[in-house]
Amino acid sequence: MTMPLLEVEGLRVTIDGPAGTLRAVDGVGFSVGRGETLCLVGESGCGKSLTALAAMRLLPRAARMTADRLAFDGLDLTSLPERALADLRGRRMAMIFQDPMTALNPVHTVGDQLVEVFDRHRLGSRAEGRDRAVRLLERTGVRPAAERMGQYPHQLSGGLRQRVMIAMALMGDPELLIADEPTTALDVTIQAQILRLLRELQREFALGLLLITHNLGIVARVADRVAVMYAGRVVETGTPSEVLGDPRHPYTRGLLSCLPGAGRGPRGSRLGAIPGVVPSLVGPVDGCLFRNRCGEAEADCATTAAEAPRTLAPGRIVRCLKAGVTA
Amino acid sequence: MIRFLLRRLAISVLVALSVSIVAFALLRMSGDLAQELAGERATAEQVEAVRVANGLDRPLPVQYLDWAQRALRGDLGVSLFSGEPAASLIAARLPVTATLALTSMALALALAVPLGVIAATRPNSWIDRVSLMLAVFGQAIPNFWFGLILMLVFGVYLRWTPISGSDTLAHFVLPSVTLGLSAMPAIMRMTRSGMIDALDADYVRTARAKGLLMPAVLVRHALRNAVLPVVSITAVQLGALLGGSVVVESVFALNGIGQLAYQSIQRLDFPVVQAIVLMVSFIYIVLTFLSDIANARLDPRIRLA
Known part of the structure; x- marks a missing residue:
């Protein structure tokens, strides 16, 4: 195994x-x-x-x-x-969270927050990072991806933000x-x-x-x-x-x-x-x-x-x- | 963004207008200016003569419009004491006060922001306590006392710095430290509490989950959000500093706006007082406008609302 x-x-x-x-x-x-x-x-x-x-x-x-x-x-x-x-x-190892309304940083664009992962882990050039970000946004259904890259979280719905979080989690190919x-x-x-x-x-x-x-x-x-x-x-x-x-x-x-x-x-x-x-x-x-909540509890349960x-x-x-x- | 700017600009103009009315009204309500100018022993005829000569016999709205019209043309009236135009009196003093204000604020920021950030990352640590103590000192110590102590230690005993006057930049060191220390606490507290909130925010956890290292998490994610209210309070503090500090200017014999205001009030030189009040309010209005622009630059939720 x-x-x-x-x-x-x-x-x-x-x-x-x-x-x-x-x-x-x-x-x-x-x-x-x-x-x-x-x-x-x-x-x-x-x-x-x-x-x-x-x-x-x-x-x-x-x-x-x-x-x-x-x-x-x-x-x-x-x-x-x-x-x-x-x-x-x-x-x-990547993680996504419960509340997409607060999990993204309000002052950075979607694109910057995605590419940041790529840059941090030195996975390639900035252009490659942007390419991957656009592809992943496209794949997770954040369309039109190229346009969404320049938007801020508050311009997106909750569902879209969670999709962005998922795309972001996949940036490093975890x-x-x-x-x-x-x-x-x-x-x-x-x-x-x-x-x-x-x-x-x-x-x-x-x-x-x-x-x-x-x-x-x-x-x-x-x-x-x-x-x-x-x-x-x-x-x-x-x-x-x-x-x-x-x-x-x-x-x-x-x-x-x-x-x-x-x-x-x-x-x-x-x-x-x-x-x-x-x-x-x-x-x-x-x-x-x-x-204490169980209908089948016995003395041994303690x-x-x-x-x-x-x-x-x-x-x-x-x-x-x-x-x-x-x- | 353009709409935001235009709206802010319109608000600024309205504020400027109301401030000028209030400034004008307050001075007129502070007593009978003609009586004060003519002196205590003047006869009623003399008082009336002074009143007419200064245009104080006209209805208040007329006086205001007349004054406002001149002010718009840059004519802020003439000093009753020296006969010089109020505008040139202010212009002569402004460089000293502006230098002092900018150096003090630079010092305050250089101290407050890093301390606030570090304190927020380690609440209740020794560095948090030390910076909090520094903030309490900055707020509690009277400027005249702290200024004198600095003067005594660094000017008189150590002879590192000049103790009075405004000839060189070295002359500004001690007054800047004095004023900077009193401007620092509010900025530091704002930075600290903003950073504590930001560090607790979900997006900071996200940033860490992305593998970002502490400097990027702190600066790019936390501070970038925490700095918004700091910008606003810095603008207000800078306005206060540019209005001149009577105490610090007196202690260090700096001939700035604070001194001019103090002297003019004592001499009942109301055109000059009015001019200073107007100038200080305009500085506030401009700074508020600038900080609004800065906040819009920094926060897309404002910019794109």
């Missing part, structure tokens, strides 16, 4: 606050292979965006990170000096693309277009794609593999058909029941909701963190053993005492 492009093991991100230390990401592990799409799914605040930023080593100053392993193509990202990390960013909720801030009609574009580009450029989303509906359409996060931990991994078709973690089942349509339950049945709230992640925690990952098959891992039981 070849080495995965991005390997994450035992990733922990903590944020010190007045009330104590928040364990925002608590031992997350997954990997993204070359040309593979991994969907990291979870609700707001489950730590998925921090996980993505940690992979880029772009965590905010207030956050502290440790990891048993955090590697890009075998390079240990935890020990790499900042200069070497900067050489990777934008060149071999191997890994991390997309943090790339469609969440967009209109529903635009969401589908952007998602389709991402899927096409992922194949075209053979990208390893780490797609972060709270929308399970996206997963079936794009993912090769899925990791479901809850309260800073990965609670279930598998292929989309495994996770969506045969969810083993009660949280995943809860998420699925919140999804409209998709043939779950008779037409006209009530949309599900998971009762309760996510427990506080400040201070020490043990046991399964979902137990033990440390309950949070241990159980491997059902290669790549099929569930953090639940009852994982072996088919639902």
